[in-house]
Amino acid sequence: AQSVAQPEDQVNVAEGNPLTVKCTYSVSGNPYLFWYVQYPNRGLQFLLKYITGDNLVKGSYGFEAEFNKSQTSFHLKKPSALVSDSALYFCAVRDKTGANNLFFGTGTRLTVIP
Amino acid sequence: DGGITQSPKYLFRKEGQNVTLSCEQNLNHDAMYWYRQDPGQGLRLIYYSQIVNDFQKGDIAEGYSVSREKKESFPLTVTSAQKNPTAFYLCASSSGTSNTEAFFGQGTRLTVV
Numbered sequence: 001a002q003s004v005a006q007p008e009d010q011v012n013v014a015e016g017n018p019l020t021v022k023c024t025y026s027v028s029g030n031p032y033l034f035w036y037v038q039y040p041n042r043g044l045q046f047l048l049k050y051i052t053g054d055n056l057v058k059g060s061y062g063f064e065a066e067f068n069k070s071q072t073s074f075h076l077k078k079p080s081a082l083v084s085d086s087a088l089y090f091c092a093v094r095d096k097t098g099a100n101n102l103f104f105g106t107g108t109r110l111t112v113i114p
Numbered sequence: 115d116g117g118i119t120q121s122p123k124y125l126f127r128k129e130g131q132n133v134t135l136s137c138e139q140n141l142n143h144d145a146m147y148w149y150r151q152d153p154g155q156g157l158r159l160i161y162y163s164q165i166v167n168d169f170q171k172g173d174i175a176e177g178y179s180v181s182r183e184k185k186e187s188f189p190l191t192v193t194s195a196q197k198n199p200t201a202f203y204l205c206a207s208s209s210g211t212s213n214t215e216a217f218f219g220q221g222t223r224l225t226v227v
Contacts, residue, residue, distance in 0.1 A: 032213055036218075041202075041223065042221065043118075043120075043204055043218035043219050043220045043221050044204065044218040045218070051213045090157070094213075100145065100210060100211075100212050102216055104156045104157040105156055106155060107154075107156050
């Protein structure tokens with residue numbers, strides 16, 4: 001079965017500091033991994049994805065994520081956090097069987113403190 | 115302006131009443147999905163459709179029904195059989211290939227009164 005885990009419900013970081021939001025996955029075969037962000041009472045916005053190639057993936061709003069096959073991780077990172085980055089972040093893995101669905105983690109709430 | 119539109123944004127349902135949530139996309143996507151979001155539980159899949167006139171149950175389909183008569187539309191009906199319908203409902207679409215991201219609507223917040 002395919003799944004992702006986000007071990008931290010809440011992450012707090014000071015504005016200007018680097019941020020990391022953690023994600024680990026469990027899949028058979030090579031994973032297709034995604035990060036989304038959700039602002040209050042809004043839908044999910046796509047940030048970035050890893051399909052193949054370079055382990056460091058760059059995405060929207062200055063975010064990047066590092067794919068680590070040996071640690072089965074796909075952590076989201078940003079070198080310098082902004083207050084406006086405060087939101088709920090979801091990691092997801094694609095089911096590459098016929099259903100082709102996305103399986104989501106439980107989300108991590110990021111708070112950037114001014 | 116392409117995208118995926120959900121309506122209404124807020125919906126109130128009385129006990130024992132069926133309600134239908136609308137989801138329309140103009141992205142020419144084959145696949146569409148309905149998710150339910152509850153605090154601390156992430157997103158759970160209710161139903162999905164890979165092609166017109168075909169749909170499949172997800173993890174929490176009980177008390178819900180869908181139709182896919184047109185490629186652009188995937189309405190979700192929350193029936194009176196759904197015992198705890200208060201939640202935030204998200205519709206998504208994707209091209210159907212596994213290496214592409216899904217696009218989400220802005221969500222509908224359903225409250226039972």
